[in-house]
Amino acid sequence: MTALAIDARGLCKSFAGRVAVSNAAIQMPRGEVWGFLGPNGSGKTTTVRMLCGLLKPDAGEGACLGHDILTQTDAIKRETGYMTQKFSFWEDLSIRENLDFVARLYDMDNRRARVGKAIENLGLGHRQHQLAGMLSGGCKQRMALAACILHDPKLLLLDEPTAGVDPQARREFWEEIHRLSEQGLTVLVATHYMDEAERCDRIVYIAHGKMIARGTVGEVIAASHLVTRIAEGEGARHLAAEIGGKPGVEHAAFFGAALHISGQDGGALDAALAPIAGNPACGGARRNRALRMYSSI
Amino acid sequence: MRGFSSVRMIAVMLKEFVQMRRDRLTFGMIIGIPVLQLLLFGFAINNDPKGLPTAVQVRDESVYVRSLLKAIENTGYFVFTAQVHSEREAALLLDQGRVSFVITVPEDFSRRLMRGERPQVLVEADASDPSASVNAIAALSRLEMTALSHDLKGALAPASPSGAPIELRIQRRYNPEGISAYNIVPDLLGVILTMTMILITGLSVTRETERGTMENLLAMPLTPAEVMLGKIVPYVLIGYIQVAFTLLGARFVFHVPMLGSMWLLALALALFIAANLSVGFTFSTLARNQLQAMQMTFFFFLPSILLSGFMFPFRGMPGWAQSIGEILPLTHFLRAVRGILLKGNGWVEVWPHLWPLLIFLTLVSTLALSRYRRTLD
Structure with a gap:
């Protein structure tokens, strides 16, 4: 087992000639919570997608949880939880049906019990048969998180998980992230919000597709002079x-x-x-x- | 503010044009559909098919028989493509749909002709598609009087000028009364399945893309084959439900004969449904949204109903249109379903219509799987 959860170098990606990410590198140790900070269109989502095998980098190499991001994407997908920026679960399925579907895709044993436990942890037991599309923004996001960690991933990639969520729900969400981190989960959170970045062990700052600063929040601020x-x-x-x-x-x-x-x-x-x-x-x-x-x- | 403002109207108009330009596929359809229809209806569709393949079984070689056959061929409706020497051989050709007519001249034809006994020539017609054979049969009936008029002169001239010297006995096989429902209802099975199967799979996959759930599917450990089969199998079942309804209607409302094996029909259906679903899946990998998937379905459906022999006789189309028709799954399925239900075809006669479906299915599924993106690129 490698000590780094993410170890990528020289990642490049362009879309139709437009550079989205150039020469990105991340060396992230296991068990930490990192913030991936940058404005809209800076290449956060593209980088995260390259790390979990959803996009093929034009150049560069790397490993996620010790699996090559170019050739072993299936292994990465099995051990990673990826929460998309936009709610991407099935709005015409109920909470339970969504979680059940995910559990089946990961071929989990004890499916019924684990889904039941996840719903209980969510505190949505009484609403488990409600359609996901009917949930509030905060509930959707909690359900998405529950679905992403259902298969006990080793690495959690969150792409702007708190966009459009009220402050109270954001606070609770971060408490959950820290709880998961204490259980040994490695978490990379892409975000716009500095207060969220401040809750991370380290931040990586990206703008115009380039990583321009990294370190603890204090270090990054000091480096900006x-x-x-x-x-x-x-x-x-x-x-x-x-x-x-x-x-x-x-x-x-x-x-x-x-x-x-x-x-x-x-x-x-x-x-x-x-x-x-x-x-x-x-x-x-x-x-x-x-x-x-x-x-x- | 309530009044009509041409500025505001023009603003909407300009926005429409801009959006039209962005949506290339819709624009392509606007141009493509009329061109396609013009070509198909103008050049390919022919309600009066000529040159229908005909087998002859001649048991009496004489100058009269040669004149008769010449006269038949001269109508333009018949082309002699096979010489057969037994009833069985003739029946097989008709069953397989390789010929539309079998003309049998009996051995005592010339003798009886000279005796003025009005000999019979048997014409068996494949009436499983009545519209394909109706004009040819009409042309035949005129020949009774005229075919041999040059050969029968003087002493051989018919006794009474009104009576024809020969009789062309026409036997309509498979659908003797020419009931069009017999032919159309089994065909509808194919048309309904083409329409719904392609559309439904096309939509089910593009819906994932459109709603953003595709990203989630891709982020989870799923192989393209798992997605494709998982998406297709439920609709195969839906397809069979549609089939069950259509067949029940055919049997009990329209009293369509069902002569062949239902197992064979189920097999043909399985191949045909799968072929259509694979087309739908391919469309879904090309279309960016559900509307585009629908447009592509329509684009495939149009030639399917026009060039498959459903609406217009297949043999009436020019060679290029027939070649396109031969690619379409509906063409082969129609031949198979007519053969099974109306002709009582068995495995041997149906197999020539099944293997093209199998090839189509293999090629299109391969295309679909290779087009299916495992990444968001």
Whole structure:
């Protein structure tokens, strides 16, 4: 058994001449939870699909759970759980029928009992005969997760699992991920959300098909050399347009009511902000948040 | 805001054109269907088939017989393709559908002709497809008077000018009364199955793609053969249910004769259903959505009903159209089902219609399996 759950190098993939992923590499140890961070269209989904055998890389090589991603995709599929970005279970089957179908595909023994247990864990025992299409977004996503881990995979690949799910359900979802991780499951989560990435052991940041940063959340933030000032208060809402184009300001965006103003050069940033420093809306420097990288890269 | 605005209407119009241009297949259908229909109806379809293969059994070689046969051939409806020497041989050719007519001239034909005894010539016609033989039979009946008029002059001239010198006895085999339901109802079996089987498999696979569940199927350990068989077998059963209804209707409502073995029919049906399902599966690997799968089905269905001999006599079509028809499973199935139900054909006579289905099934399934993508590429 290799120590790495995922060990891929030089993965490239283009669609009709458009490069989706170029030269991606991931070396991910077993048992960790990794965040795969990047904006829409950055190549997260393509990379995940290449890892689980759904897409054939144009170039590159790698292994997933010790199986070659080019030639041993069947073995990978048996030991991996992959949760697609869009809900991809059968909406015209009930919860139980969906899980039952998956269990049969993996040729599981004790099928009835294991499906029953999964439904019980989901807390959907009383709704097991409801059609999956009738479930709320949060329930669908929990059902999808239950179906993906039904066959006790060693590696779980989640592609934006919490898109369109309310904050409460997101929190519960992550608690479940950590529970699974403690049981030894390796989890790679593609996500847009920095707060989710912060719950991961490490993050890999991808943009325009290229992996540009990796490490713990702290390391990635430090490597970005960004300094951020935060403006809060009543006047903050009107500041964004005023500050946006000034030298030293690379990015200004709101998070909640607070305007986060970032740049790589702290001195220049402060100089730019000096004229409005007297403004009661402006607060002090705060710690960086990596989300800023979205537009700074 | 309530009034009609040409700007808004034009906006919708432009959007339609843009979408039409994006959907190449629909655009292809808009152009392709009229062209296809024009070609098929204009060139391929012929309600008055000529040159029908005919076997002759001549037991009396004489100048009169030669003139008679010449006259028959000159109508244009008959082409002598075989010389047979026994009833059995003749019956086999008719049973297999290799000839449409058998003309038997008895040994005492010339003698009785000269005695003015109005000798009979037996014409057995394959009436399992009445529309194919009706004009040819009509042409024959005119020949009684005229065929030998050059040879019978002077003393041999018929005693009374109104009476014909010979009698052409026409025997319609397999469907003596020419009841069209006998021919159409078994055929419908093939047409219904072609339509529904292709459509239903085409849709069932494209539905997975369209709803995004295909990605999930592919992410799980499933082989293409498992998916294909798993998708096809339920519809084979549906196909048999359709068959059961059609056959019950044929038997009890239309009183269609069912002479042959039902086991043989079940075998022919199994091959035919599987062949159609494999076409549907192939379409589903090509189509990007359910609408496209439906359009492809229609594109296959049209030549199937026009060129298979269902709507128009197969032998009336020109060579190129017959070659296309020979590729279609429906053509062979129609021959098999007519043979089994109306002619009481057995294994030997039906086998020539079954192996083409088998080849079709093998080729198309191979194509379907090779086209089935195991990845999302």
